[in-house]
């Protein structure tokens with residue numbers, strides 16, 4: 119299986135890809151507070167550690183958001199990073215708005231093709247920053263809201279269950295029940311605390327998803343595990359807008375080779 123995948127990989131990389139999308143770049147803006155897991159997601163999606171393009175020679179005085187992040191060996195997926203609107207920071211908010219407006223007037227490859235808005239899972243409700251962004255955003259790029267570190271929320275729920283219910287955490291059967299109860303509570307927190315309120319905003323995201331254990335190495339060739347839903351909803355929202363963009367995303371990402379093959383082959387059969 120793996121050898122066949124490798125052959126297909128080479129074939130697609132060397133031929134089809136160059137025919138279909140030579141030199142085209144997929145561009146994402148990732149918004150979220152420092153430490154919420156943005157870089158970890160990007161590294162999985164882009165297939166390597168993220169570095170600023172142009173490195174040290176980059177012009178001074180240009181805001182961080184303008185700097186292009188790419189993974190080693192993959193120039194096709196370019197990311198921009200915003201630290202989010204901590205405490206409702208108006209300045210960063212304006213910088214993001216201006217960046218998006220400016221990019222919309224630029225040539226195809228310079229535009230932002232998707233926005234991943236990251237929020238770390240916690241017991242806190244959505245903040246002023248999110249309320250503002252999802253009330254006012256009117257750009258072209260689809261926005262996916264991502265609740266990060268869902269595993270931590272699940273752990274917290276598990277502790278809650280252990281403390282409040284009459285279970286013995288050392289008993290295997292009880293352990294299964296604790297986990298089942300904790301999953302239900304965590305899922306409800308996700309839906310009622312994040313998904314429903316965000317989807318009820320005046321300018322709701324295309325989708326609200328959660329990701330867990332993105333930082334855990336799976337050792338699996340198909341690395342997409344924790345990010346499968348992110349890949350799926352991103353592809354789906356892009357496809358609604360512009361089929362070519364969804365192909366571009368599928369071939370620029372490095373988290374799932376299956377998705378890459380499937381979408382690249384779909385362009386051949388058009």
Ligand SMILES: Nc1nc2c(ncn2[C@@H]2O[C@H](COP(=O)(O)OP(=O)(O)O)[C@@H](O)[C@H]2O)c(=O)[nH]1
Pocket residue numbers: 150151152153154155156157158159266267268269270329330331332333
């Ligand atoms: N528990 C947990 N930790 C994560 C997850 N994703 C990232 N982290 C950790 O959170 C920390 C900050 O992640 P990073 O990607 O650098 O955040 P950034 O500042 O938003 O770019 C790192 O120590 C990561 O290993 C996750 O899904 N679950």
Ligand SMILES: [Mg+2]
Pocket residue numbers: 153156157158
């Ligand atoms: Mg980072």
